[in-house]
Amino acid sequence: MSTNSDFVRRDLAVLWHPCTQMKDHEWLPLVPIRRGRGAWLEDFDGKKYLDAISSWWVNLFGHANPRINAALARQMDELEHVILAGFSHEAVVALSERLVAITPVGLTRCFYADNGSSAVEVAVKMSFHYWRNRGQNRKARFITLTNSYHGETLGALAVGNVALYKETYAPLLMEVISVPSPDCHGRETGESWESHTCKMFAHMQRALEQHHEETCAVILEPLVQCAGNMRMYHPSYLKLLREACDRYGVHLIADEIAVGFGRTGTLFACEQAGITPDFLLLSKGLTGGYLPLSVVLTRDDIYQAFYDDYSKLTAFLHSHSYTGNALGCRAALATLEIFAADNVIEKNRMLAEHMRKAAAPLADHPHVGEIRQHGMILAMEMVKHKKNREPYPWQERRGLTVYQHALKRGVLLRPVGNVVYFMPPYVITPEEIDLMARVAAEGIEVATRAG
Numbered sequence: 288m289s290t291n292s293d294f295v296r297r298d299l300a301v302l303w304h305p306c307t308q309m310k311d312h313e314w315l316p317l318v319p320i321r322r323g324r325g326a327w328l329e330d331f332d333g334k335k336y337l338d339a340i341s342s343w344w345v346n347l348f349g350h351a352n353p354r355i356n357a358a359l360a361r362q363m364d365e366l367e368h369v370i371l372a373g374f375s376h377e378a379v380v381a382l383s384e385r386l387v388a389i390t391p392v393g394l395t396r397c398f399y400a401d402n403g404s405s406a407v408e409v410a411v412k413m414s415f416h417y418w419r420n421r422g423q424n425r426k427a428r429f430i431t432l433t434n435s436y437h438g439e440t441l442g443a444l445a446v447g448n449v450a451l452y453k454e455t456y457a458p459l460l461m462e463v464i465s466v467p468s469p470d471c472h473g474r475e476t477g478e479s480w481e482s483h484t485c486k487m488f489a490h491m492q493r494a495l496e497q498h499h500e501e502t503c504a505v506i507l508e509p510l511v512q513c514a515g516n517m518r519m520y521h522p523s524y525l526k527l528l529r530e531a532c533d534r535y536g537v538h539l540i541a542d543e544i545a546v547g548f549g550r551t552g553t554l555f556a557c558e559q560a561g562i563t564p565d566f567l568l569l570s571k572g573l574t575g576g577y578l579p580l581s582v583v584l585t586r587d588d589i590y591q592a593f594y595d596d597y598s599k600l601t602a603f604l605h606s607h608s609y610t611g612n613a614l615g616c617r618a619a620l621a622t623l624e625i626f627a628a629d630n631v632i633e634k635n636r637m638l639a640e641h642m643r644k645a646a647a648p649l650a651d652h653p654h655v656g657e658i659r660q661h662g663m664i665l666a667m668e669m670v671k672h673k674k675n676r677e678p679y680p681w682q683e684r685r686g687l688t689v690y691q692h693a694l695k696r697g698v699l700l701r702p703v704g705n706v707v708y709f710m711p712p713y714v715i716t717p718e719e720i721d722l723m724a725r726v727a728a729e730g731i732e733v734a735t736r737a738g
């Protein structure tokens with residue numbers, strides 16, 4: 288039987304891995320996975336790892352989930368995929384009905400793509416195109432938050448703001464209007480999240496006042512900037528933004544690709560502000576972590592701006608080969624059935640509270656600057672100096688030390704920069720949360736001991 292080293296040799300001969308300096312693998316072992324069950328992964332040597340990050344935030348109900356597997360097997364026997372232009376199928380219709388029913392009221396149309404970045408491209412093009420169809424030709428710009436992340440394709444990269452991913456490609460990207468993030472990490476000692484968040488809205492207010500005539504939309508990640516070091520803010524920002532966007536005639540694009548499907552404690556993060564965005568973007572958890580699929584939900588008035596005689600050339604002529612893939616839609620339907628049948632959001636409240644308690648002792652650690660949480664996302668920020676929250680230089684790669692320690696102990700933690708976080712599948716047990724927290728505490732201790 289193959290072992291890890293057999294597989295790693297074959298892999299490194301032919302693969303180029305995502306988000307990786309491949310030279311690291313001269314000393315950093317690659318982990319080949321033979322199988323997954325529930326919250327656990329198992330490698331080719333039989334070692335098990337608790338998947339504390341849901342395999343990059345996609346898995347919701349465990350690996351090899353029997354219910355999703357069964358639904359997929361049935362779908363596979365009927366139809367794997369069909370062109371969605373001019374044709375349709377049962378899974379995509381049923382899924383669209385469900386999404387319209389469970390997302391914030393007013394979102395009535397579903398447009399599909401096959402990954403998160405593509406959904407961002409769709410929303411950016413759709414918003415721009417809407418204003419053109421309405422005769423507003425001046426509108427061609429987008430407002431975005433600092434520290435935001437919206438994916439890796441050129442349009443998505445342009446509206447994002449994480450320098451590490453963006454800077455190299457800057458000459459290729461459209462220019463955007465960048466507004467300081469309401470991220471509460473920077474608030475004054477003793478200040479509440481809500482107060483800081485509302486104060487930061489002044490920057491957005493000013494940008495809208497100045498640029499609304501040339502701006503198509505504001506795009507943001509509701510409540511948590513995940514790739515931007517799990518920075519968080521208060522829902523009041525979304526409420527203020529909704530009002531301002533309405534006032535100035537600018538679209539609001541809510542990128543819930545990472546935070547949707549219960550991550551922040553509610554099914555969708557926008558619910559916590561009681562708002563409906565003009566575009567809602569979903570992917571990652573949409574298929575329970577099974578298959579690549581994304582969707583852009585929008586409102587009827589936006590849909591109507593494209594609806595006309597063919598010769599008017601107002602149609603949205605955008606497509607991807609795998610748009611509305613039947614297997615992906617079926618996995619998504621099975622995922623939504625689990626949400627409904629198992630009372631997931633309610634149960635997650637107990638898991639989130641357990642995570643809070645399990646991580647709480649780390650608040651006193653001399654190199655933990657902050658512990659923050661929105662529902663099922665909990666983040667611990669490692670800092671060089673607790674008092675002024677001075678960060679560790681990125682070159683020291685302290686997060687990587689935590690990653691390596693956790694792997695040894697059978698937990699998959701993959702810090703972003705100096706931020707160790709938990710974003711586990713919802714099938715995790717309280718005992719597994721305790722293990723995850725124990726290993727994170729050890730990892731932080733090891734990573735911050737030197738220097």
Ligand SMILES: *Cc1c(COP(=O)(O)O)cnc(C)c1O
Nearest residue numbers: 402403404436437438542544545
């Ligand atoms: C992951 C992510 C994306 C990009 O999705 P991909 O499927 O990786 O292209 C966009 N926005 C946010 C908020 C994300 O977390």
